[in-house]
Amino acid sequence: MDLIWEGLRKALELLVGLDPEVLGITLLSLKVSGLATLISVVLGLGAAVAVALNEFPGKRLVIALMNTGMGLPPVVVGLFVTVLLWRNGPFGFLGILYTPAAIILAQAVIATPIIAGLGLAALQHLPPELRLQILSLGATRVQLVWLLLREARLPLLAAVMAGFGGVISEVGASIMVGGNLKGSTRVLTTATVMESSRGNFEVAFALSFILLVLAFSVNALLTHLQQARRPR
Amino acid sequence: MSSPLLEVRELAVHRGRTPVLDIPTLRVGQGEVLALIGPNGAGKSTLLLTLAALLKPTAGTLAFHGEVLDSEARRQAYRRRVTMVFQDPLLFDTTVRENIAAGLKLHGVAAEARQQRVEATAAQFGITALLDRSARHLSGGEAQRTALARAFALRPELLLLDEPFSALDPPTRGGLLEDLGRILADTGTSALLATHDQAEASRLANRLAVMRGGRILQAGDLQQVMNHPDDPFVAAFVGMETLLQCTVSAAVEGVLTLALAGHELIAVGEAEVGDPILVGIRPEHVTLSLQTDKTSSARNQLPGTVTKVIPWGPFHRVELDCGFDLSTWVTPQSLTELALAPGRPVVAAFKATAVHVVRKGHPGGEAAQT
Numbered sequence: 188m189d190l191i192w193e194g195l196r197k198a199l200e201l202l203v204g205l206d207p208e209v210l211g212i213t214l215l216s217l218k219v220s221g222l223a224t225l226i227s228v229v230l231g232l233g234a235a236v237a238v239a240l241n242e243f244p245g246k247r248l249v250i251a252l253m254n255t256g257m258g259l260p261p262v263v264v265g266l267f268v269t270v271l272l273w274r275n276g277p278f279g280f281l282g283i284l285y286t287p288a289a290i291i292l293a294q295a296v297i298a299t300p301i302i303a304g305l306g307l308a309a310l311q312h313l314p315p316e317l318r319l320q321i322l323s324l325g326a327t328r329v330q331l332v333w334l335l336l337r338e339a340r341l342p343l344l345a346a347v348m349a350g351f352g353g354v355i356s357e358v359g360a361s362i363m364v365g366g367n368l369k370g371s372t373r374v375l376t377t378a379t380v381m382e383s384s385r386g387n388f389e390v391a392f393a394l395s396f397i398l399l400v401l402a403f404s405v406n407a408l409l410t411h412l413q414q415a416r417r418p419r
Numbered sequence: 420m421s422s423p424l425l426e427v428r429e430l431a432v433h434r435g436r437t438p439v440l441d442i443p444t445l446r447v448g449q450g451e452v453l454a455l456i457g458p459n460g461a462g463k464s465t466l467l468l469t470l471a472a473l474l475k476p477t478a479g480t481l482a483f484h485g486e487v488l489d490s491e492a493r494r495q496a497y498r499r500r501v502t503m504v505f506q507d508p509l510l511f512d513t514t515v516r517e518n519i520a521a522g523l524k525l526h527g528v529a530a531e532a533r534q535q536r537v538e539a540t541a542a543q544f545g546i547t548a549l550l551d552r553s554a555r556h557l558s559g560g561e562a563q564r565t566a567l568a569r570a571f572a573l574r575p576e577l578l579l580l581d582e583p584f585s586a587l588d589p590p591t592r593g594g595l596l597e598d599l600g601r602i603l604a605d606t607g608t609s610a611l612l613a614t615h616d617q618a619e620a621s622r623l624a625n626r627l628a629v630m631r632g633g634r635i636l637q638a639g640d641l642q643q644v645m646n647h648p649d650d651p652f653v654a655a656f657v658g659m660e661t662l663l664q665c666t667v668s669a670a671v672e673g674v675l676t677l678a679l680a681g682h683e684l685i686a687v688g689e690a691e692v693g694d695p696i697l698v699g700i701r702p703e704h705v706t707l708s709l710q711t712d713k714t715s716s717a718r719n720q721l722p723g724t725v726t727k728v729i730p731w732g733p734f735h736r737v738e739l740d741c742g743f744d745l746s747t748w749v750t751p752q753s754l755t756e757l758a759l760a761p762g763r764p765v766v767a768a769f770k771a772t773a774v775h776v777v778r779k780g781h782p783g784g785e786a787a788q789t
Contacts, residue, residue: 314509319468319505321525323579324502324521326525334521337511338511
């Protein structure tokens with residue numbers, strides 16, 4: 188119990204004191220997971236809209252694959268991305284292994300199916316005739332997609348939160364493709380693992396608290412967006 | 420002659436290989452309100468979706484003001500002049516005001532003009548007080564009024580209504596039917612109304628088409644179809660409950676004498692002596708009394724016995740055995756005055772003009788149709 192209080196005190200100390208290393212790690216976590224989530228929103232929602240609005244053979248199989256993708260283990264993603272980005276690998280020429288770009292890539296691979304799968308469920312949950320009703324009010328294809336996304340905004344923002352929550356908290360992929368390099372690819376989760384393995388529990392706790400506050404803040408912001416402008 | 424507002428030719432819709440709609444021809448004129456009636460699965464909704472350019476037909480053409488909708492661009496432009504309202508109001512999760520404005524926004528109407536149009540349309544539908552309420556907290560009737568206002572705000576040239584009143588309770592439905600009828604008349608908007616309720620159809624429409632199995636069995640002027648159905652199914656669906664198979668025993672100057680179960684019926688129509696014939700009698704054209712009235716203008720006066728009395732809303736439905744089955748409606752007052760109860764002997768009276776010739780020919784035809 189003392190250890191937890193000590194961690195909390197240390198976290199405040201590091202934050203209030205604006206410890207440059209901790210600040211850097213926190214900002215990097217936010218930047219990396221935020222960008223990965225943004226990429227996943229574009230790709231995932233795009234896939235969800237494409238699957239929801241079109242009928243094609245094999246649609247059920249595609250949906251099953253998207254849903255399976257929601258449970259991709261980060262270490263498996265980390266392994267595949269590492270092999271692909273390896274110096275002699277097919278994308279080795281990019282030279283991005285052990286850089287933040289590699290972490291963004293791996294985290295986007297993790298979050299995209301989450302946002303696509305939950306996003307598709309959100310769109311499929313709308314009344315099937317709503318699409319016809321919107322078209323019948325004279326909507327173009329683009330206006331149709333926009334109105335459908337707006338109608339499903341509650342579960343869609345929940346999907347975005349699930350995607351962000353999935354990547355800000357994962358450690359397997361980040362450590363494998365990033366390498367936990369000090370000042371370059373060290374993020375909150377990898378730093379926590381390292382500090383706790385070294386026995387620096389109060390620093391590990393401090394990083395964990397920062398992680399929780401970060402996750403809470405981002406989700407509070409998204410929740411505000413989600414609940415905003417809904418008339419009583 | 421100018422082209423009709425909407426004209427359909429050789430329209431067919433298949434689901435997989437099964438034909439679900441087969442409409443050789445259908446026209447909707449300017450200012451016309453056409454009711455499509457038929458049981459569930461008759462193809463009413465499919466026809467409306469096709470006419471709304473929301474469902475691509477397997478074959479056939481749709482022409483609006485004489486212009487065939489043969490490209491996606493034309494179909495899109497057409498969807499901005501024709502609007503559909505569904506049974507489910509399908510409102511957006513925002514205020515009533517924003518809902519009514521939704522179509523106008525899609526059409527790119529400027530904010531100020533939009534605001535005016537929203538206020539005016541809300542007033543027409545009596546929902547001004549609801550404008551700033553959330554669409555999530557409306558009653559069924561209020562929600563459907565909002566959905567209709569959203570459609571009307573676009574000033575559509577043709578309104579397609581797919582059973583918009585089916586989910587409403589009778590008083591709410593009555594009020595909305597009355598308002599919608601008035602607004603359609605005031606604005607001269609043409610409309611197609613799908614319903615399975617002949618009363619609803621007769622309150623709003625001036626033309627009627629009866630559908631079954633993806634086909635239109637009969638279409639025409641409302642009164643014409645109601646009173647002169649030319650098919651037993653249509654007759655039953657428009658409320659002509661008594662259908663009788665008889666033989667023509669005499670035909671003099673358009674007055675027919677029909678033989679039926681030892682009785683004679685007098686009808687108006689053209690037929691040859693000896694012809695088999697199917698006639699229909701609407702229950703509301705049959706009156707009951709305790710004895711034959713020689714002074715009455717009703718040429719058919721048949722003695723019979725009451726077999727059943729069924730309370731039916733504000734009326735009672737009375738079923739009789741006159742040697743054949745006959746049904747009629749009576750008020751609670753008449754029920755008491757005539758002391759109607761099973762076993763009671765009465766005289767059923769109806770005019771010769773109340774006996775409608777539904778079909779000439781042998782009864783085998785009916786079996787072949789079902």
